[in-house]
Amino acid sequence: MITYTSTDHFVLLPGLLLALFGCAVLLLDFLFPKDVKGRGWLVGIALSGVGFASWQSWQQYLYLKAHSMTPLVAFNGALVLDGFALFFNGIVLASAALVMLISYRYLEDEKEHHTEYYALVLFAACGAFFLNGGLDMVTIFVGLELMAVSFYILVGFLRTDKRSNEAAMKYLLLGGFSTGFLIYGFSIFYGLTGSTNLAALATVIPARGANDPLLYLAIVTTLVGLLFKIGAAPFHMWAPDTYEGAPTTVTAFLAVASKTASFALLLRVMLVGLGTAREMWEPLLTGAAVLTLTIGNLAAISQSNVKRLLAYSSIGHAGYVLLGLIAGNQTGLIGVSIYLLTYAFSTIGAFLVLIALRRRGVAVETIEDLASLGKRYPYYALLMLLFLMSLAGLPPTAGFIGKYYIFLSLVESGKYGLAIVGALYVAVSLYYYFRLVRSMFLTESIEAQVLAPSNGVRLVLALTGIATIAMGILPEPFLRMAAISLGR
Amino acid sequence: MPQGYLPIFLFLIIAMAFPVIAILTAKLVRPSSPSKLKLEAYECGIEAVGNSRGRYAVRFYIISILFVIFDVETVFLFPWAVRFHQLGWFGVIEIAVFLAILIVGYVWVYKKGALEWV
Numbered sequence: 001m002i003t004y005t006s007t008d009h010f011v012l013l014p015g016l017l018l019a020l021f022g023c024a025v026l027l028l029d030f031l032f033p034k035d036v037k038g039r040g041w042l043v044g045i046a047l048s049g050v051g052f053a054s055w056q057s058w059q060q061y062l063y064l065k066a067h068s069m070t071p072l073v074a075f076n077g078a079l080v081l082d083g084f085a086l087f088f089n090g091i092v093l094a095s096a097a098l099v100m101l102i103s104y105r106y107l108e109d110e111k112e113h114h115t116e117y118y119a120l121v122l123f124a125a126c127g128a129f130f131l132n133g134g135l136d137m138v139t140i141f142v143g144l145e146l147m148a149v150s151f152y153i154l155v156g157f158l159r160t161d162k163r164s165n166e167a168a169m170k171y172l173l174l175g176g177f178s179t180g181f182l183i184y185g186f187s188i189f190y191g192l193t194g195s196t197n198l199a200a201l202a203t204v205i206p207a208r209g210a211n212d213p214l215l216y217l218a219i220v221t222t223l224v225g226l227l228f229k230i231g232a233a234p235f236h237m238w239a240p241d242t243y244e245g246a247p248t249t250v251t252a253f254l255a256v257a258s259k260t261a262s263f264a265l266l267l268r269v270m271l272v273g274l275g276t277a278r279e280m281w282e283p284l285l286t287g288a289a290v291l292t293l294t295i296g297n298l299a300a301i302s303q304s305n306v307k308r309l310l311a312y313s314s315i316g317h318a319g320y321v322l323l324g325l326i327a328g329n330q331t332g333l334i335g336v337s338i339y340l341l342t343y344a345f346s347t348i349g350a351f352l353v354l355i356a357l358r359r360r361g362v363a364v365e366t367i368e369d370l371a372s373l374g375k376r377y378p379y380y381a382l383l384m385l386l387f388l389m390s391l392a393g394l395p396p397t398a399g400f401i402g403k404y405y406i407f408l409s410l411v412e413s414g415k416y417g418l419a420i421v422g423a424l425y426v427a428v429s430l431y432y433y434f435r436l437v438r439s440m441f442l443t444e445s446i447e448a449q450v451l452a453p454s455n456g457v458r459l460v461l462a463l464t465g466i467a468t469i470a471m472g473i474l475p476e477p478f479l480r481m482a483a484i485s486l487g488r
Numbered sequence: 489m490p491q492g493y494l495p496i497f498l499f500l501i502i503a504m505a506f507p508v509i510a511i512l513t514a515k516l517v518r519p520s521s522p523s524k525l526k527l528e529a530y531e532c533g534i535e536a537v538g539n540s541r542g543r544y545a546v547r548f549y550i551i552s553i554l555f556v557i558f559d560v561e562t563v564f565l566f567p568w569a570v571r572f573h574q575l576g577w578f579g580v581i582e583i584a585v586f587l588a589i590l591i592v593g594y595v596w597v598y599k600k601g602a603l604e605w606v
Contacts, residue, residue: 002575002578003578023592026596027592027595027596030599
């Protein structure tokens with residue numbers, strides 16, 4: 001007999017609230033006037049949806065804390081509430097709220113302000129929740145599709161812009177293709193175990209032997225789908241085009257929410273479902289991580305478009321996070337969590353500086369467009385410098401803590417080769433990040449950018465800036481959060 | 489022996505016989521005055537032979553996509569109807585939630601004017 005218990009409700013509620021508010025925004029759009037003010041109200045409603053979901057997530061945290069962080073399994077093992085899911089839900093909620101705050105002015109300027117945007121952001125966040133907490137492959141798949149389909153539409157949101165359409169089309173086709181691989185892998189897992197549950201998978205795998213070809217096929221196809229979602233080589237090709245063409249606010253959301261939720265899924269599948277088959281997937285992931293670092297960092301050198309450069313750098317970051325998973329010890333997992341948290345704030349911040357600057361009515365995009373920013377708008381240039389330092393992993397910014405833990409875990413587990421490769425690519429990344437810095441502070445430009453910050457943009461810039469500095473100087477609370485999220 | 493398949497087999501025979509009988513009866517009864525247009529294959533008003541790069545209104549796509557959505561809805565309703573007694577009130581509520589989500593989409597589509605043909 002199927003039932004809907006109070007535990008189920010408690011675990012589901014934040015995601016449910018996001019979906020409900022998404023539907024509400026869609027329908028209320030018809031009741032509010034079609035002007036700036038009416039849209040403002042709807043943004044408020046969407047934001048309050050995120051607020052309610054955050055409050056409910058906080059209640060979940062308090063409950064888990066009172067029960068010594070014992071995972072709460074709901075829907076007959078399809079969905080789980082543990083510190084890990086809560087931590088990544090938190091990143092998704094924060095990025096959704098920040099993106100909504102910065103989108104208002106941007107979409108007004110691009111003359112494509114439709115309130116479906118906010119509904120789609122809410123739906124994408126809801127889908128991400130099921131990736132963070134899903135234990136059942138069917139649940140995971142539905143969540144993944146909910147998130148992906150929302151993002152396909154968001155990427156093509158600038159309907160009259162050719163590049164936006166191209167980006168959406170490429171993302172849709174390649175995304176659909178990769179999802180096909182993922183679901184093929186899942187179907188083989190189902191064939192092997194007779195269950196769609198990841199926990200059931202873990203109990204069957206030891207019996208299959210180490211070099212079972214069918215198991216190998218399932219792992220490889222599943223990895224194809226997952227590596228695509230996190231934007232890791234050799235399935236990264238969609239990322240530069242999609243990041244460049246998408247509205248910059250969506251690029252920031254895609255780079256943060258989609259990537260962190262997909263990493264949560266990757267970790268869950270690899271550590272819960274396939275934890276006992278580590279010797280099978282570790283070489284594959286190691287190869288992918290080295291390739292990702294190489295392609296991401298080397299291709300970023302030659303980019304002239306900042307959005308494209310950040311896209312390649314985001315591919316490179318996926319490589320570092322994979323290294324933390326490969327190291328496999330507790331430090332590595334803390335590193336993955338903290339890396340994704342710091343990466344979220346620095347990435348949103350860096351894209352936000354691009355959003356705030358416009359030139360001839362068009363948002364700034366190339367490196368030359370940033371010229372003499374340091375002289376004209378020193379605060380914005382300093383903030384950009386801060387975010388870039390954090391992305392490069394320099395102290396005293398947040399990014400340093402993430403990279404430190406990743407490298408520490410590699411050294412602890414004796415993988416010195418990988419640590420050296422990673423460190424070399426940090427040096428490479430310094431070059432292209434500081435090309436931007438040089439353009440901002442050392443290059444002169446006759447034509448000026450115009451600053452078009454709304455209050456939302458100012459607020460989010462301040463928040464991400466403070467977060468980036470605070471995590472760099474006082475990392476202990478955030479590290480403790482990451483450690484709690486892993487149940488220690 | 490797969491005895492349970494006998495009804496399916498019978499159904500298959502009836503299904504095959506039906507168009508044959510219908511076409512033969514029609515041929516015997518109807519008057520015959522063929523023309524070029526009449527002998528062409530019928531394809532809902534579009535010319536059967538032509539350039540494959542031909543253009544037609546994007547509304548066809550919208551209508552077909554909407555059709556697929558509401559078609560899939562019935563796919564979910566059938567198994568529920570078959571197991572109505574076993575699922576009980578839980579099933580009723582679950583289907584109500586499912587339909588409510590679809591109705592939100594329907595209202596949105598209707599209000600946006602995607603169903604208007606002009």
